[in-house]
Amino acid sequence: EEEEEEGLGLLSEPLTDGQRQELDLCMARVDNILVGKYKKAQLVSVQSNSGTMAPGKQLWTKAKELAKSMPKQLTELGPFELGSVSLEAIGFVKEMATPQYSISLDATPLACLSAYPTLGRYGCISPWDAITLEGGARERAGIPRDATFFAWAFPLPGIADIEDAAELLKAATPAELNGLSFVINGGFIYANNGFLPVAINAVVGLKAFYRGTSAKPLPAMTLPFDGPHKLPPAMRAKLESGNRFMGPTLPQMIKDGITGFTWVEPSDGGLKDHQSVDWRTGGFVYVYDDRRLDCFFRVSKE
Template sequence: MTNTVQKLPTKIVRAIIAENLSPDNVIYYDEHQSWVYTRCSVDPINTSQQSLNEVQSSSLIQNARPLESLGPFGTQPTEISITIEPDEVIYRTKSFNMILSDLSQDNDGECLGQHAPLAPITLHGTARSVSHIPHDATHFCWVYPPVGLTELCKKTKKSIDKKVALGDLSCTFLAFGGFVYFRINKCNNYTMLQANALVKADNGLVFHGPHEWQSAYTAHLAKNGRFQDVTVSSLIDLGIKYYCFINPHENLCSSIEGQPVWAPARNGGFVYLYGSPGNPHPLDRYFSIADAPITEQISTQVMPFSLIRNPHKTVERSSSSLPSPSSNVDKDRFNCSICLDRTIQCILIPCKHMCACAECAQMIKKKQNSRCPICRQTFTEVWNVFL
């Protein structure tokens, strides 16, 4: 619906007739220049803009698409200056350039935002080094984008996107969130060591999932303001509205009496909601950080980091590919990662790692807990491939 009376396109009229829609439907022209119609009890002529926005939001949820994978993500140290008090949930950071000056909450040019509670670091070995976690760090927290980011004008968002594309890690950190690492001494005093931004990459942190989110545990996180607006456009285009970082081994209490405490993520993870925390959606999912990272470049889906929405653009697929097995370069990478002798012949499902010959894959599948030798995720199927 627009502010002026317009003649509906013929294809829309035919669609309405085919759907046998009743008069209690609102028809409007959305921000992406598309006609949308949805069932609603409001009067399409006299409805307020707020009611119309609610109708549009409802339509987006109805047309939501599932988030099928997350990551892998690289994590890179930034030079951002950020102040975090371990006993508080609010952080402060200086507006380091004019682009983010609109986010300043006071005359000192500080941006305010929220962070997850501090938690002990659970990643070790290669996962720790690939994630660029300081060697003496003991604790970390996830930092959400600053307050007001989603309300910035499109021109400012484009400026931020340009800086992100040029590799400005501090801008990436503020626009999409990141990890901050601390060292704790014997007196329980915290020293901030480093702030890492998430960057799109073909290797790095791996996420298990998607796992179905149990909505009974949402209230435990929502009451502390842990769910924040999604800022990544590729997630918004799927219909996702809010997200939350769960700490490693964090125990969540259910809103249903008698339901046990639940710790969904051993190394932490992200929850994604398609509706508000009080309105669960069947596509609500969470992803947990895996013990082992991806250290080699692989062909995978990489979520593009952008604040500007583009509903016609799907999640990017990496252009990187595996070299030919006949190539003399990295020929050993096509050997089974278990016996180190025979050629890789199988993909393990659901993690999709191509890492084993047929004999070794069947051998470990017979075990009670069949785990991928790369990411240690339990696999249920073995698919044959031909290299």
């Protein structure tokens, strides 16, 4: 028992660089074994028929199920489809002393969320930053003319526990959809020169995390992204040291193995020393337990 407790204690300590390399090698070997078994099972199944070699088919089925449960790097993020949200309609308040916002679940567009008592009422907001999109890109993103600054509003805490979040969006009326989308998917807040919020654009279309489903179509305001790009390990360390990552907020993110994500604003001073990445339009970073899958997507200027 003492040896077992000692072993558990070692696992709780940070890994050294050498241990991390050994772990990466082990994971690579496991990946190769799984891929080999999958290919072998697939070959056996193709060569067999429905009446014979049932074990081969069973192995193939198990291999496919295992492959589905393995972490998957995002292959695309957008374009986001955006929809305008009335600040008053959802009881939106930007907290002055903290980087947070609050909403009212008593508001009509959000009434269906009152059935989820674990859902928070306060969400996090990134630091304000100057709007960098111009011309057609700014117009397509639906950025108001009187807006000078913007921030990303993260979804409310507890959204990941709502398994039927996609169904809530599908069942929403046109009057409810944008407000619900803001709470479930997040959105961009726009402010004037005095940092007073003047508009919210919610993400109403997020196909990367709602596979096989879609929100009701709305007039298109879109925000495209380029990527995925590999995230430099030093950049992840920088973001982690600043406690920048939020846990996955949607069930599909959890299924894909995403352990955290964040928004990096265009003028993020904390990343200025990483000249290999241009953040002038801002972007989203996604991280995994398997650091080889870490990636980011930048807002496209096109």
